[in-house]
Amino acid sequence: FGVSVEAELGRVAKGEEGESAVEILTDPSDVVMFCEATDVDALAVAVGTVHGMQKQEAKIHLDLVDAVSEVSPVPLVLHGSSGVSDNDLKYIATTGFSKINIGTRLKTVFTEGIREVLQNDPSLNDQLKLLKLAVLRVKETVKEKIELLGSGNRV
Incomplete structure (x- = not known):
């Protein structure tokens, strides 16, 4: 197939x-x-x-x-x-x-990001803003893992 x-x-x-x-x-x-x-x-x-x-x-x-x-x-x-x-x-x-x-780590970082954003701004009700801020933490973790594994700047 x-x-x-x-x-x-x-x-x-x-x-x-x-x-x-x-x-x-x-x-x-x-x-x-x-x-x-x-x-x-x-x-x-x-x-x-x-x-x-x-x-x-x-x-x-x-x-x-x-x-x-x-x-x-x-x-x-x-x-x-x-x-x-x-x-x-x-x-x-x-x-x-x-x-x-490394899925579990990324899921955890995402959830922690949401908790942190809501703790800092409990009245936030814009889900897109919330998700964007949480995704930033995931992005940073992915970058760290790419470097750790020696995969940076590779095609």
Whole structure:
């Protein structure tokens, strides 16, 4: 159908809706077979990240990051990256990972921005102004992450 397909091999420890899930780390020996059998364009793997994590406290298995990077025939994706320390993110960005999802952090920054704007101006009732001000915080966070991951000024 001409669309890019991303699959996940393994299971990240927590669901996107906050439900508990058992972590199943990706086995590097399964990566090549899975990619060949499915013909996916990108592969998300479980290396210790957690969906929906608010603090950067995930215990990343860097040895697994390296092992999966060495064997994967397709670009790798990291789900649940909001809980990964900046040092680990910098390292992961130098391996076979081409896409790093940080959605929870951006959602949190957006919500904090709305709270801050309304706290400073409780009578504000212009939703467009409110959203524009909250989006500015998201934009700054995105810029910080782009620089952190070494993706600045890249095409």
